[in-house]
Amino acid sequence: NAGVTQTPKFRVLKTGQSMTLLCAQDMNHEYMYWYRQDPGMGLRLIHYSVGEGTTAKGEVPDGYNVSRLKKQNFLLGLESAAPSQTSVYFCASREYRAGELFFGEGSRLTVL
Amino acid sequence: TQLLEQSPQFLSIQEGENLTVYCNSSSVFSSLQWYRQEPGEGPVLLVTVVTGGEVKKLKRLTFQFGDARKDSSLHITAAQPGDTGLYLCAGRKNTGNQFYFGTGTSLTVIP
Numbered sequence: 001n002a003g004v005t006q007t008p009k010f011r012v013l014k015t016g017q018s019m020t021l022l023c024a025q026d027m028n029h030e031y032m033y034w035y036r037q038d039p040g041m042g043l044r045l046i047h048y049s050v051g052e053g054t055t056a057k058g059e060v061p062d063g064y065n066v067s068r069l070k071k072q073n074f075l076l077g078l079e080s081a082a083p084s085q086t087s088v089y090f091c092a093s094r095e096y097r098a099g100e101l102f103f104g105e106g107s108r109l110t111v112l
Numbered sequence: 113t114q115l116l117e118q119s120p121q122f123l124s125i126q127e128g129e130n131l132t133v134y135c136n137s138s139s140v141f142s143s144l145q146w147y148r149q150e151p152g153e154g155p156v157l158l159v160t161v162v163t164g165g166e167v168k169k170l171k172r173l174t175f176q177f178g179d180a181r182k183d184s185s186l187h188i189t190a191a192q193p194g195d196t197g198l199y200l201c202a203g204r205k206n207t208g209n210q211f212y213f214g215t216g217t218s219l220t221v222i223p
Contacts, residue, residue: 040121042116043200050209101147
């Protein structure tokens with residue numbers, strides 16, 4: 001019963017480097033989301049997808065790109081990492097009609 | 113600026129005490145959810161409220177949605193150490209696709 005799986009769980013980058021976070025879900029959910037979590041700010045939506053091949057911007061999309069080439073996977077990319085992108089990133093998914101979000105365990109990213 | 117503000121941000125209480133966490137906004141939501149998050153894990157849904165004035169109970173936890181659907185509260189009776197965690201409210205507008213999370217309340221229950 002994997003649910004939502006995020007890789008990697010930890011990563012340290014230098015300013016200017018690029019990387020991709022992978023989110024995989026095995027629940028056949030239509031919707032997928034990428035959030036970042038910072039102290040005192042709860043979760044803020046970066047990008048989301050309502051189905052394979054679609055993406056949309058959330059509250060804080062600048063500096064990030066996403067792709068949903070397969071229904072079960074949602075990738076979050078950082079083209080040129082900045083220290084302000086140091087955060088814990090969470091992926092979530094949900095069914096088309098349901099409101100419950102299912103979250104992964106998070107990916108902690110540090111940008112030096 | 114966060115769409116949903118929670119208070120207090122931190123709460124440390126003794127086992128057996130009661131507490132209330134507030135989630136406030138100037139915006140109207142079609143539904144409001146409460147999640148609990150433990151260290152190193154993702155948030156897990158506790159409850160969803162959809163009707164203004166609605167009250168839902170989950171054992172010792174009572175959730176209320178404001179009449180105007182702009183705010184919500186979570187009340188815990190006789191808190192236990194197992195209630196320790198980060199509590200997050202999340203609002204959804206007009207059955208849209210985005211869920212707006214609150215700023216979070218970190219609760220510590222001391223045995």
